[in-house]
Amino acid sequence: MDLANIWDLESRNHEYDLDNDAEFNKVFWNITLLCEKLEISYDELYKMQKQINDIQLKWNVIKSITFSDLDDTLFSRLPQLEMDIFAKNRWKAWNLVIDSMWINNFFARFYKPEMLVDDVAKKTDVILTAWEIHIQEWKIQSIWLYDKETIIVPKHSLKPKTMLYYLLYDLEVIPEEIIFNDDRVRELSESFKLMSYFLWNKIKLKEVELDENHPNIVKNTNTIAYNKWNQYFNLWDLNL
DSSP: OOHHHHHTTGGGTOOOOTTSHHHHHHHHHHHHHHHHHHTOOHHHHHHHHHHHHHHHHHTOEEEEEEEEOSBTTTBOOHHHHTSHHHHHOHHHHHHHHHHSTTHHHHHHHHOOGGGBOHHHHTTOSEEEEESOHHHHHHHHHHTTOTTSEEEEESSGGGHHHHHHHIIIIIIOOEEEEEEEEETTGGGGHHHHHHHHHHHTSEEEEEEEEEOSSSTTSEEEEEEEEEEGGGSOOOTTOOOO
16 A cells, blocks of 8 residues: 555645655654554555545535533533442442343433533534443433434544544535534544544534533533644644
8 A cells, every 4th residue: 555645645745755764654653643543444544535535526525513422511420420329339330220120210310301511512513422322322312312413432532533434424524623522532632633634624622521510501611622724734743
C-alpha cells in the first residue's frame, strides 16, 4: 500500500520524499498513531480516505452535527449512585439489578422523562453512548428519547471511531463542525484531535458537569476545541 495515498498528500499541497527514511518514518509514525488511537487498521484508514475523497467530490458537507453521551450528560446517575447498594460496589450492584426482578422498578424510579437534561437534549442530533445495548436502550425508552438517532458501543474508547464510521458511511457527509457532549470527553481528546486533522474540520468537545443538587441542570461545561482550519496540515507535527 502507498502510504502517501492514504492522506492524498498531493491534493493537500504537500510533497514528501518518502524515499528518505527519516521522512518516511515521520509520516508512518503519525499514521500509526491515528490508527492506534481510533482503533482502526491501515486498510480501514485507506478506505476511509477514499470515502472522504468521494464525499468531497460530491460536496456532501453539512454545517454542524451534535453528538451527546447518555449517562451523566443527558441524564444524571447521581441519585442512584448515592444508594447504599451502589456506593459499596457499583459494578456488582448493576449485576444485581440486571439479574433481579427489581430492574423494572429501578428504571421506573430513576429514569423518568422529567429528569432529562433539557439544555443538552434539545441541542442533540445523535446519542452516542457506551455499555450493554439492552440496558442503554431501556434507559432511552424510559426517558422517552425516541426522536433521537442512537448509537450504542460496547466501550467508551470506541466512540470516536464509531462516530467517524457513522458520518462517512451512514450519513456520507463531512460536517464543518462536530460537537460532542460527554462527561468523560477529556479521555478521548487525543483521538478527536486526530479526527479533526483527518477530516479537515472543527471539533468541539464539551465536558459536561451536572449539578449535584439539581441533577437535570448543567452546572458547568468545559470546552476543548480543535480547529483544523486554523492550522496548516502537517503529518509531522501533531504534538499530542
